[in-house]
Amino acid sequence: MIHFPLRSRCVATTFACFVAACVPIADACTRALYFGKEGQTVTGRTMDWAEDTLTDLWIFPRGMARDAGLAKGSLTWTSKYGSVVASVYDGASADGMNEKGMVANLLYLAESKYSAAEDTRPALLISSWGQYMLDNFATVQEAVDDARKQAYRMVTVTAPNGAAGSVHLSLSDASGDSAIFEYIDGKLVIHHGKQYQVMTNSPIYDQQLALNEYWKQIGGTVMLPGTNRAADRFARASFYVNACKQSAEPREAVSSVFSVMRNCSTPRGISTPETPNIASTIWRTVSDQKQRIYYYENTASPSVVWVKLTDINFADGSGTRKLTLVGNPDIGGNQTANFVKAEPFKFLAPH
Numbered sequence: 001m002i003h004f005p006l007r008s009r010c011v012a013t014t015f016a017c018f019v020a021a022c023v024p025i026a027d028a029c030t031r032a033l034y035f036g037k038e039g040q041t042v043t044g045r046t047m048d049w050a051e052d053t054l055t056d057l058w059i060f061p062r063g064m065a066r067d068a069g070l071a072k073g074s075l076t077w078t079s080k081y082g083s084v085v086a087s088v089y090d091g092a093s094a095d096g097m098n099e100k101g102m103v104a105n106l107l108y109l110a111e112s113k114y115s116a117a118e119d120t121r122p123a124l125l126i127s128s129w130g131q132y133m134l135d136n137f138a139t140v141q142e143a144v145d146d147a148r149k150q151a152y153r154m155v156t157v158t159a160p161n162g163a164a165g166s167v168h169l170s171l172s173d174a175s176g177d178s179a180i181f182e183y184i185d186g187k188l189v190i191h192h193g194k195q196y197q198v199m200t201n202s203p204i205y206d207q208q209l210a211l212n213e214y215w216k217q218i219g220g221t222v223m224l225p226g227t228n229r230a231a232d233r234f235a236r237a238s239f240y241v242n243a244c245k246q247s248a249e250p251r252e253a254v255s256s257v258f259s260v261m262r263n264c265s266t267p268r269g270i271s272t273p274e275t276p277n278i279a280s281t282i283w284r285t286v287s288d289q290k291q292r293i294y295y296y297e298n299t300a301s302p303s304v305v306w307v308k309l310t311d312i313n314f315a316d317g318s319g320t321r322k323l324t325l326v327g328n329p330d331i332g333g334n335q336t337a338n339f340v341k342a343e344p345f346k347f348l349a350p351h
Helices: 126-136 140-148 205-218 231-242 250-263
Strands: 025-035 041-049 057-060 065-067 076-078 082-090 090-100 102-109 123-125 154-155 167-172 178-184 187-192 281-288 293-300 304-308 321-323
Touching: 025 076, 025 102, 025 250, 041 090, 041 102, 041 140, 041 250, 057 090, 057 126, 057 304, 065 126, 076 126, 082 126, 090 126, 090 167, 102 126, 126 140, 126 167, 140 167, 140 178, 140 187, 187 205, 205 231, 231 250, 250 281
Parallel strands: 123 154
Antiparallel strands: 025 041, 041 281, 057 082, 057 321, 065 076, 082 090, 090 102, 102 167, 167 178, 178 187, 281 293, 293 304
16 A cells, blocks of 8 residues: 655645545545435535545635636636535545535546546646535536536546546535536536435446446335445435435434435445445535535544534635644534634645
């Protein structure tokens, strides 16, 4: 296994959650979208990885001048919406929710192939992909409409060992609308609609849907696949997120999603280097998109951390703020008021 200094936290650090299968470290994640009553929408995800991703939580305000990560030829924008995100290696927004209830989740997909090298459109790095969505859009429909314009090229990030990054993106909004974005053979493929509730890893999404149809025919009350493989986690998440109590009560909705994500998690200490879609679950997030509360659970911690976006000042000029989780495993409870001013991290770029 390749190891890098834990506190280096720089471009030279491996972009762990986004490295390709040839790296002898494994990654696997699960995302599920819950529809409660009276518009109670909740999105949950697991982060499965073979080592610490050095994750912290960040508050980003409106009005931030953004560069997608490349000094030359980079896509630029100014953030329209404030957000709370979970970073990995101080180099990417891997997960988060904005003030309008839009949620972005980046998950590993070995089959991803991005824009051709000769493409001259402005570049958006995979390390800034999720943040671009959170900064700019209040709804999934807005994000889908923008993506279909094909106004930018997607650029992967190369790890120090030469392996290319490889992710796909899920979005959900407060209405329950959902979309899955994949780059397959250099072309953007979008699955848009509330029916796309679950995302895991390989194979590509079309094939995952076909595999899941088999388990639907068998029926989850009879049998569900129980391994840690991506297709099995997809089947379990799809069944349980709809089988659990569909409630209008926020506590019941959030706890239901946590229970689904824990069911789809991989115990700590388990990883299969030769199978990149199996690794220990190191953290989980649950986003209450109606109440605007973002929950974070470190699987090595006894407590859940949460942030109330409705209590945050996202105004232009309010500044970037950070909640340091690295080295603080016992932190828990409502941490909204405990973020401190900090310089924003730079998106990991090719080097």
